[in-house]
Each structure stands twice: as C-alpha cells, then as structure tokens.
Amino acid sequence: MIRNTYIDIAENDLQYLESVLKTGNTFYNQLAVQCQQVAEKFLKGYLDRTVLEEDVSDLLRKHNMKKIASKLNDMHPGLKLDTVGLAYLTDFYFDARYPGDDFYTVSKEEFEKCLSIMYDTVEKLKSLD
Numbered sequence: 001m002i003r004n005t006y007i008d009i010a011e012n013d014l015q016y017l018e019s020v021l022k023t024g025n026t027f028y029n030q031l032a033v034q035c036q037q038v039a040e041k042f043l044k045g046y047l048d049r050t051v052l053e054e055d056v057s058d059l060l061r062k063h064n065m066k067k068i069a070s071k072l073n074d075m076h077p078g079l080k081l082d083t084v085g086l087a088y089l090t091d092f093y094f095d096a097r098y099p100g101d102d103f104y105t106v107s108k109e110e111f112e113k114c115l116s117i118m119y120d121t122v123e124k125l126k127s128l129d
Helices: 006-021 028-050 057-061 065-075 083-095 108-126
Strands: none
Touching (some): 006 028, 028 065, 028 083, 028 108, 057 065
C-alpha cells in the first residue's frame, strides 16, 4: 500500500518507471512525462517536509518545478538543484501529453536528458535525509 505523501507516491512512480524501462519500452513521450512527475513529486515532498514556518501551498498546487527548486536551493545552499534542467523537464508535462500547437514528439536523446535531470534531482534531494 502506498502512503499518502508526495515522497511515497514519488518513490512508487520511480519504481514504476524503472520497471517499465526494464522492458525496453520506447514510448518516449510517456517516459519523459513520468520523469517529470517523479521529479515534481520529490520536489514537492521535500518542500512540504522542510518548510514548516511558511505557507507553501501555492507552490504545492502548481507545476513550476523551477520555483520549487529555487526555494529549496535558497533554504539549502549546498543543494544546487538544476533549475534550468527542471524548467526543461517541466515543458514535457503538457507538450508531450496534449494535442495542439505545442505538441512535441520526444526523441530517445531528449528522454535520456529527462532521465538524467530526474535522477540528479532525486539524488540531491535524498542527500537532505
């Protein structure tokens, strides 16, 4: 059973992504979106866990990983989350999922960049434990 926290849900999403990758799946749009979801939930989880004396509910309701990462970087100067990479990853949340002028087909190389940004983010956040 998954506990009802951002971090527990993020861990479950990461395990799901890793199990899908083991199958050789090449649906890069969906994989990139999953990377974005894992990174976002970990960021929100650590923000929710570490910011106790300030209302961060607005950040928790939105999908702006760059702002969340900047807030965490301000609180933990040694963290050095990649805000540029996270802004790149954020674009896939909508652009790889929905039709329209901004729809985008993700290449293998772009997915690998998404995966790298996600793992970098997760590893840095877990260093706070």
